[in-house]
Amino acid sequence: MSKTLEGLYYSESHEWVKVEGNVAIIGITDFAQHAMGDLSYVDMPEVDDELEKGEEFGAVESVKAASDLYSPVSGTVIEINEELEDAPELLNQDAFANWIIKVEMSDPSELEALMDAAAYESMCANE
Amino acid sequence: MEENLLKTCLYDKHTALGAQMSPFGGFMMPIQYTNITDEHNAVRHRAGMFDVSHMGEIFVSGPDAEKFVNHIFSNNISGIPDGKILYGMMLYPNGTVVDDLLVYKEFEPDKYLLVVNASNIAKDYEWICAQREGFDVEVVNASDSWGEIALQGPEAEKFAVETLGLVPAAGLGFYTYYEAQWKGARMVVSRTGYTGEDGFEIYCTHEAINEIWDILLQAGVTPCGLGCRDTLRFEAGLPLYGHELSDEITPLEAGLGMFAKIKEKDFIGRDALVAQKEAGLVRKIVGIELQDKAIPRAGYPVEVNGEQVGIVTTGYRSISTDRSVCVAMVDKAYTELGTAVEIRIRKKVFPGIVTKKRFYETNYKK
Numbered sequence: 001m002s003k004t005l006e007g008l009y010y011s012e013s014h015e016w017v018k019v020e021g022n023v024a025i026i027g028i029t030d031f032a033q034h035a036m037g038d039l040s041y042v043d044m045p046e047v048d049d050e051l052e053k054g055e056e057f058g059a060v061e062s063v064k065a066a067s068d069l070y071s072p073v074s075g076t077v078i079e080i081n082e083e084l085e086d087a088p089e090l091l092n093q094d095a096f097a098n099w100i101i102k103v104e105m106s107d108p109s110e111l112e113a114l115m116d117a118a119a120y121e122s123m124c125a126n127e
Numbered sequence: 128m129e130e131n132l133l134k135t136c137l138y139d140k141h142t143a144l145g146a147q148m149s150p151f152g153g154f155m156m157p158i159q160y161t162n163i164t165d166e167h168n169a170v171r172h173r174a175g176m177f178d179v180s181h182m183g184e185i186f187v188s189g190p191d192a193e194k195f196v197n198h199i200f201s202n203n204i205s206g207i208p209d210g211k212i213l214y215g216m217m218l219y220p221n222g223t224v225v226d227d228l229l230v231y232k233e234f235e236p237d238k239y240l241l242v243v244n245a246s247n248i249a250k251d252y253e254w255i256c257a258q259r260e261g262f263d264v265e266v267v268n269a270s271d272s273w274g275e276i277a278l279q280g281p282e283a284e285k286f287a288v289e290t291l292g293l294v295p296a297a298g299l300g301f302y303t304y305y306e307a308q309w310k311g312a313r314m315v316v317s318r319t320g321y322t323g324e325d326g327f328e329i330y331c332t333h334e335a336i337n338e339i340w341d342i343l344l345q346a347g348v349t350p351c352g353l354g355c356r357d358t359l360r361f362e363a364g365l366p367l368y369g370h371e372l373s374d375e376i377t378p379l380e381a382g383l384g385m386f387a388k389i390k391e392k393d394f395i396g397r398d399a400l401v402a403q404k405e406a407g408l409v410r411k412i413v414g415i416e417l418q419d420k421a422i423p424r425a426g427y428p429v430e431v432n433g434e435q436v437g438i439v440t441t442g443y444r445s446i447s448t449d450r451s452v453c454v455a456m457v458d459k460a461y462t463e464l465g466t467a468v469e470i471r472i473r474k475k476v477f478p479g480i481v482t483k484k485r486f487y488e489t490n491y492k493k
Contacts, residue, residue, distance in 0.1 A: 038162050040444045041420050043473065059473060061422050063163040063443065064354050068473070086419070 002031040002124065004045045005096050010120035011072040017114060021079065024073045024111075025101045028060060033095040035098055036062045037089040043069075044080040044101060051075060051103060053110050058100070060091065073110045075103040128236040135180035136274040136333035140340055152245030154181040156422040157352040167358050167446045169349035170322050173281035176348045177356055179328070183248035184273045185241040185255065189264035192237040199258050199395055200230055201378060209234045212302040212317055215386045218253065218396025222377040222403060226251050227368055231320065234306055240266050240315070241381060244368050258395065274336030278343065279326030279351075279359075281490065287327050289402070290346040291339060296327055296492070301453035309335040321356060324361025344433060348368065361441050362448070364414075364485030370411055370440045371454060372424060379403055382484060400419050411462045412440065414484040417450045419477045420444070428471045429461075429479075436461050439470065447487050454484045 004010070009017040014032035018025040031041065043058040043066075051057050051071040060068045079102040082092060090098040105111075115123065133154045135434060141148060147158035156402050157178065169175040169429050183281040187196055194202050204213030211232045211317060217225040231240035243251045247249040252268045277285060304317030312332045320326040344350060357367065366372045371381050378387045384389065389400050417423060429437035439490055442453025453470070454477050462469055466481040 015172060027136065037159075038164060041422050043475075044243075056473065063358060063446065065157070066424060 002021065002034045003096075004029065004031075004117045004121050006117050008096075009072065010117065011070065011113035011114055012123065013068075013070045014071050014123070015070050017111065018099070018109075019111065022105055023078065023106065024075065024105050025099045026072065026101050027099045027105060028069070028091060028095055029097045029120070030050045032060075032067070033091050036060060036065070036067055037068055039091050040090065042084040042100065044084070045077050047080060049077045051077060053107075060088070064086065069100065071103065072114055073103055073105050074107050075105040078102050078104045086101055132183070135178055135435055136336055137157060137178040137340055140337065140344075141178065143339075146350075149353075152181055154245055154253075156181060157350075159354045160259070160272070160350045163354040163358060163444055166349060166351040167279060167355040170280045170324055170351060170355065170359055171447055174278065174282040174348050175351035175355070176340070176343050176482050177277040177279070178275075178340070178350050179277045180274040180333075181245035181266070182275055182307075183243040183245060183251065183270040184271055184330065184385075185243060185252060186238065186267045187241060187250075187255070187264055188235075188238040190237060191262040191264050195259070195262040196230060196241075197392055197394060198262070199255060200228075201394055201396065202230070203391045204230055204232065204359060204386040205392065206233050210303050210305060212304060212319060214302070216372070216378055216383070216390055217251065218378070218399075219374065220270075220324055220392070220396055222379075222396045222399030223374045224368070224372045224381075225254050225374070227366065227372055227383075231304060231317065232283075248367065254308040262375060263401070267354075270334070272332050274333045275328060275335055275393070276328045276339055277320055277322075277326065277328045278348065279322045279323050283296055283326040284492070286346060286348055290342060290348075291329075295330075299327075309339070309488050318492065320361040321333075322366055323365070323491075324359075325404065325486055325490055328392045336453070348379065355446075356392060357441070358415045358443055358446050360486075361443055362445055362456070362487035363489050364454075364483070364487075367441065376456070377403060379408060381409055393435075395434050406458050410437070410456055410458050412454055412456050412484060413462050414452060414482040414486065414487075415455055415457075415468060415470065415479040416482045417477050417479045421472045421475070422451050423455075423470045423472060423477075425481075425488045427453075429457055429472055430459055430469045430476060431456045431467075436468065445486050450486070452482070452486050457481070
């Protein structure tokens, strides 16, 4: 059984967003890491890359498949989690404690279109 | 969709073990029981077993059997001894591949067992029957009544002999088989496999295959899914129909010319291969190794100076070598070992070097 955290925003493509001021901290959910299995690579964008909401910004890869990552918000990448370059398994160990990118949001109102924990849980229950 | 999928005789064993099941070749098959890496390593270092009951068994017999099989098969079976197995392909007249398969010379005159890919059983049977005119042969598709387990890994022989009591298995040379019995049922035990390790493929009735599965599981052999079957065969440089071979690819392009005996005999597709060889290949399957950890996967473009020069057919972060490697169909100009190419992975391109298409040193017993 995968877990969710209260107080985060969730996308239909299984990213979570934690908001700190104008910055969106983005990772993948426990449900997603569980579905992917052991991760062997995380493909991340470059700092300063501009992302549109819904745009592919990288991927998480297991032995057998790559799963694209989609930005839940628009903005500029201000930091990537370099730890994941050598240790993608951190996402398997704790998907919520290990973020992937931080984005300076250009339109924080986009957050309103995302799900809360309860809505995300019920979406996962139907998958 | 799902109700049309077939189940192998071991289906209930897989679900009882909690395997992740997925459609493959028309069957619901186990992809993994625990995880691909552990199962892969079990085969490389100890012993693993695969349900390969989805594979097809087609028997060809009759006075013209040898002549007929040689007519439809790219390798040369003339005069091979009883118990010998040859790998090769059936080709269309244009030289592309109907299927790749094993031909077993049975311990009876004029009788052969053809083991074909699950996804191609119906197509192959139809193709074989359509070539029969003028040959006195009988063709029987017995795929539904045979189950098959592949027991693979450096300890496979130990489990075959000590656990299953298949003592003669120890004496088998690579690509040979012997006829055994399992409680009165006919059993075929061959020293073959699809992993790059030593091992055996065991064919028998559904009931016997279920018993053998349980005995091996009890003895500690790791059940392995199709996930690691693919990573293992890929590292060993073995092709998979639909990826490195297809009805759009010839054996020469796949680098499997040694299994198409164009100088020794005639067979369907031979003339096309001779012509292709004379004209020179325009593309070929090669290995490519990336410096980066990014993972090349089937369908990704191979590029040189921003121009596409090929396409990845299979790729992984290789479990046994911890390198990002792939095989790809590439324009002939870029197939020399050491050639610098790039692979486009999503939005980025990653530099790679053309290598051999075998990434792991195989450990077959001769």
